[in-house]
Amino acid sequence: MADAARKTAARAPAPSGLALYVHIPFCETKCPYCDFNTYAGIEALMPSYVGALANEVGGWGKALERPPLRSVFFGGGTPSYLPTRDLTRLMRAVRAAFDLPRGAEVTLEANPGDTVRERLAAIRRAGFNRVSIGVQSLDDEELRLLGRRHSAEQAKAGVAAAREAGFGNINVDLIFGLPGQLVASWEHTLEEALALAPDHVSAYALTLEEGTPMAADVAAGRLREPDPDVGAEMYRLAQEMLAAAGYAQYEVSNWAKPGRASVHNLAYWQSRPYLGVGPGAHSYLWANGLPALEALGADGARFATLRSPRAYIEAAAGWSPDGAGTPDAVAKSPLVSEREALTRAAAMSDYLMMALRLNEGVADADFAARFGEPIETRFAAPLAECASLGLLAREQGRTLLTEQGRLLGNEVFERVVGAAQG
Numbered sequence: 001m002a003d004a005a006r007k008t009a010a011r012a013p014a015p016s017g018l019a020l021y022v023h024i025p026f027c028e029t030k031c032p033y034c035d036f037n038t039y040a041g042i043e044a045l046m047p048s049y050v051g052a053l054a055n056e057v058g059g060w061g062k063a064l065e066r067p068p069l070r071s072v073f074f075g076g077g078t079p080s081y082l083p084t085r086d087l088t089r090l091m092r093a094v095r096a097a098f099d100l101p102r103g104a105e106v107t108l109e110a111n112p113g114d115t116v117r118e119r120l121a122a123i124r125r126a127g128f129n130r131v132s133i134g135v136q137s138l139d140d141e142e143l144r145l146l147g148r149r150h151s152a153e154q155a156k157a158g159v160a161a162a163r164e165a166g167f168g169n170i171n172v173d174l175i176f177g178l179p180g181q182l183v184a185s186w187e188h189t190l191e192e193a194l195a196l197a198p199d200h201v202s203a204y205a206l207t208l209e210e211g212t213p214m215a216a217d218v219a220a221g222r223l224r225e226p227d228p229d230v231g232a233e234m235y236r237l238a239q240e241m242l243a244a245a246g247y248a249q250y251e252v253s254n255w256a257k258p259g260r261a262s263v264h265n266l267a268y269w270q271s272r273p274y275l276g277v278g279p280g281a282h283s284y285l286w287a288n289g290l291p292a293l294e295a296l297g298a299d300g301a302r303f304a305t306l307r308s309p310r311a312y313i314e315a316a317a318g319w320s321p322d323g324a325g326t327p328d329a330v331a332k333s334p335l336v337s338e339r340e341a342l343t344r345a346a347a348m349s350d351y352l353m354m355a356l357r358l359n360e361g362v363a364d365a366d367f368a369a370r371f372g373e374p375i376e377t378r379f380a381a382p383l384a385e386c387a388s389l390g391l392l393a394r395e396q397g398r399t400l401l402t403e404q405g406r407l408l409g410n411e412v413f414e415r416v417v418g419a420a421q422g
């Protein structure tokens with residue numbers, strides 16, 4: 001079952017066009033482990049923020065000549081914290097600026113506390129057809145440790161409400177490897193999560209990000225440091241339980257029922273062009289992806305928007321690109337704070353690092369078609385070294401991470417980047 005499901009998930013339709021990420025930087029409270037560009041206590045900015053964001057969306061639609069979208073993802077932050085009328089307004093702006101095909105995946109990240117049925121039905125009417133619910137744990141004590149505002153019961157009720165509201169594509173986000181967490185408790189969370197029958201599960205190991213209150217608590221000995229061996233055991237348990245329940249793992253941290261792999265997230269892992277709007281959002285525009293990008297000169301561009309919500313609002317509210325033309329929009333936009341023209345070597349190592357996260361790995365033929373040279377030309381040495389360390393396998397014209405490589409992905413990625421730069 002696991003193999004059949006894996007193949008089906010890997011063959012999820014791959015529509016062309018841009019993946020659009022819409023950043024919502026508001027949270028009701030800030031969780032102690034979170035280092036995302038999100039803020040609590042700035043709700044007064046919501047109205048001006050929504051206006052500025054709608055204007056940025058319109059500006060990019062003009063600059064990119066109203067390109068087709070493959071997916072839309074409202075992330076954050078807590079997009080479900082925005083009033084429904086604002087979500088509706090933003091979706092209208094997206095539809096006006098871009099060509100959003102009927103049935104394209106449109107996701108909203110939601111906190112369980114915001115997912116009451118009536119609200120979700122209105123969100124569906126606004127055009128969202130997938131909801132990603134930040135369940136994180138189904139143990140109340142762990143939820144308190146994570147600083148989450150919801151209880152395990154609310155999380156379960158949130159998933160049920162999303163189903164009742166008609167969402168046929170539901171993801172639940174889970175975190176494991178918490179300070180002091182026992183394997184048995186993680187098993188309980190997995191069991192309870194599977195009983196909710198989501199279509200997709202994301203399970204990430206907690207990372208202690210520098211500068212967060214949780215990292216400080218661990219450094220000061222107030223919280224126990226997570227044990228990587230226990231984390232590895234939890235990861236293997238997730239792999240076993242999810243496979244047994246009919247979920248195919250298609251990426252290091254993601255599992256899906258057949259045909260439910262995330263179209264939007266696959267755009268990142270397959271290095272397809274994506275545009276991020278809102279403060280601190282990242283974009284990756286690849287010259288082969290869109291006709292309007294051919295004039296960029298480099299093979300593509302990577303850029304990020306101003307991080308500060310206030311500075312962003314000021315810059316985005318009055319932004320209007322001069323006519324159509326991506327190169328100018330990227331080069332001159334006052335919203336762009338960091339930009340980098342992509343060399344072929346950088347694009348290659350980006351592509352490998354992202355695509356190796358996928359269970360299907362990298363097909364030699366895809367690499368050669370994309371870059372005009374075989375994968376061995378530049379990467380023979382690191383690939384051979386990783387294979388000899390048991391981190392990579394070469395199978396039927398593909399390069400894949402092994403089970404061990406999935407646990408030690410950074411070892412592989414460092415060698416790949418080194419070879420691209422060398």
Ligand code: SF4
Nearest residue numbers: 027030031034076077
């Ligand atoms: S709700 Fe999500 S984005 Fe907001 S602070 Fe918590 S982890 Fe960060």
